Amino acid sequence: MLRRLIYKLSKLFHLFNNQQGKDLDSHLKMQIGRATHQPPITGCPMITSAHGQSIGLVRANNEDALFALSSLNSGDVISEAIGVFVVADGMGGHEKGERASAVAVQSIAKSLGSYLFAELLEVVHSSITEEKLMKLLESALINANIEVKTSVPGGGTTASVLFLIGNTGYIGHVGDSRVYLMEPNRFIQITKDHSLVQKLYDRGEISEEGISDHPRRNILMRALGQDEMLEVDVIRQDILPGSVFLLCTDGLWGSVSDEVIENIILSNTDNLQKVCELLIKEANQNGGTDNITALIVKYGYEYNEK
Numbered sequence: 323m324l325r326r327l328i329y330k331l332s333k334l335f336h337l338f339n340n341q342q343g344k345d346l347d348s349h350l351k352m353q354i355g356r357a358t359h360q361p362p363i364t365g366c367p368m369i370t371s372a373h374g375q376s377i378g379l380v381r382a383n384n385e386d387a388l389f390a391l392s393s394l395n396s397g398d399v400i401s402e403a404i405g406v407f408v409v410a411d412g413m414g415g416h417e418k419g420e421r422a423s424a425v426a427v428q429s430i431a432k433s434l435g436s437y438l439f440a441e442l443l444e445v446v447h448s449s450i451t452e453e454k455l456m457k458l459l460e461s462a463l464i465n466a467n468i469e470v471k472t473s474v475p476g477g478g479t480t481a482s483v484l485f486l487i488g489n490t491g492y493i494g495h496v497g498d499s500r501v502y503l504m505e506p507n508r509f510i511q512i513t514k515d516h517s518l519v520q521k522l523y524d525r526g527e528i529s530e531e532g533i534s535d536h537p538r539r540n541i542l543m544r545a546l547g548q549d550e551m552l553e554v555d556v557i558r559q560d561i562l563p564g565s566v567f568l569l570c571t572d573g574l575w576g577s578v579s580d581e582v583i584e585n586i587i588l589s590n591t592d593n594l595q596k597v598c599e600l601l602i603k604e605a606n607q608n609g610g611t612d613n614i615t616a617l618i619v620k621y622g623y624e625y626n627e628k
Contacts, residue, residue, distance in 0.1 A: 365520050367396060368403030369486060373617045374598030378573055378612030385412035385419030386615040387427040387479075387491050391435065392486075405486035406434045409499050409617050410479045411571040413545070420478035422470050428547050429469045430494075433462035434485060454488070457558045459494040461548070463554045466498075470547030478547040482513060482569050484619060487585045491559040491567070491621075496552065497545050499615075500575055502568040502583070503559065505538040509584040512557060516544035534576045566591060567619040570601075573612035587618075594618045 330432025335581030367390040377384045392405035408424045437458055470479060476556060493501050498515040511579060514520065515533075518541040522528045528536060544553060566587055575583070590597045600615045 330549070349421075351561070352580075359425075360544065361576045369595060369619060369621055371405070371617065371619045372598050373615070374595075374602045376573075376602045376606060376610065376614045377463065378614055381407050381608055381613055384419060384613050385423055386573070386613040387412070387420075387423035388615055389427045389431045389561075390568075390617060390619075392433070392619075393438075402488040402609045403486055403621065405484070405619065406431060406438070407484040407567070407569055407617055407619055409482065409498065409569040409571060409615055410481045410546075411499050411613070412475035412477065412479040412614070413540075414434075414474070414547075418474055419479070419542060422474045422477035422479040422547050424472050426466045426481050429466035430462045430481060430483055434458070434483075435464055450487075455487065455492055456484070456558065459492050460485060460554045460556050463494050463496055464552055467546045467552040468550075469490035471550065472613060474484070474547060476543075478545040480542070481546055481570070484567055484569060486561070486619070488619065489561045489563075491561050492508060493555075493557040493559060495555040495557070498540055499569070499571045502570070502580075504566040504584065504587055505562050506564060509580070509587075510578070512559060513555065516555075518543050523577050534579075539572070539576065548617050561621050564591075565621050566594075567621075569615075569619070570618040571615045573610075573614035574601055574605050574616055577608040577610070578610065594620060 370392050371392060373390060375384065375386060387410045389406065389408040394403060406429050408427050410423040412423030414422060422456055466481060470477060472509040480499040482501050483494040484501060485492040489550045494515060495501065495513040501512045503512050504508050517539065518534045519528065519533045519539050521543065523530060523533055533539065539601055568587065578601065583601065586600045587597055590600065597618050598616045600612050605614045
């Protein structure tokens with residue numbers, strides 16, 4: 323029945339179109355579609371990503387969680403990359419750690435995803451302010467804190483979020499999971515650990531090299547699910563084409579130096595999945611004492627007109 327109806331409609335449209343062609347000069351025929359005066363534009367995705375995880379060589383379960391979503395919003399005026407990427411490292415014991423990180427990631431993804439699909443794709447682009455986006459990211463983490471505290475009493479988790487819109491990134495951060503940025507001429511750690519050892523380093527009591535192997539490295543000053551009030555770091559970052567972000571838990575950066583991480587990324591920028599696999603392998607070769615999560619995000623766009 324449906325097939326017959328579709329056939330009749332298509333036949334009717336065909337007859338109508340033929341009649342229009344007879345009545346009009348061939349140069350004035352109506353065309354159905356958009357931007358018929360421009361050649362089609364094709365290109366590679368603005369955002370590409372890959373991820374890798376391992377429970378390590380010591381732990382019996384995985385308390386890390388991650389989320390990755392990217393899309394393209396293309397119209398008459400704008401053509402923008404949109405992405406949400408989250409890494410979380412749970413704590414509080416076997417089930418509590420697993421549950422806390424999962425609840426946090428789901429909550430953050432729900433908050434940002436609801437905005438993306440219910441508002442961002444419908445509003446005028448010029449009305450979207452940086453202040454609004456930064457507040458949105460902060461609210462997503464604060465809501466996740468409430469959900470973890472309510473759903474997983476005694477549990478807690480870190481959370482590092484990369485929220486991409488066009489050539490701007492918004493980074494939300496609580497805990498000691500990290501976000502790194504590699505640009506053509508530099509490799510930097512964007513986030514700052516909310517940990518006891520970071521505080522000791524800031525005071526000059528330990529060296530930078532002493533952070534990763536300090537016996538009290540796992541003590542956090544801030545985490546989701548620990549307190550009703552939560553202070554969130556939100557950072558705005560302009561993004562250059564070809565830039566690469568790395569979101570990772572301390573199972574990676576605590577076992578692999580920044581220099582080695584940088585070299586692995588530099589040597590494999592055309593194969594993000596290989597980067598993740600090599601980072602995980604390196605962390606396990608160095609002991610694999612914790613769960614390991616690596617999430618790589620590359621921003622860049624090349625297009626060709628045909």
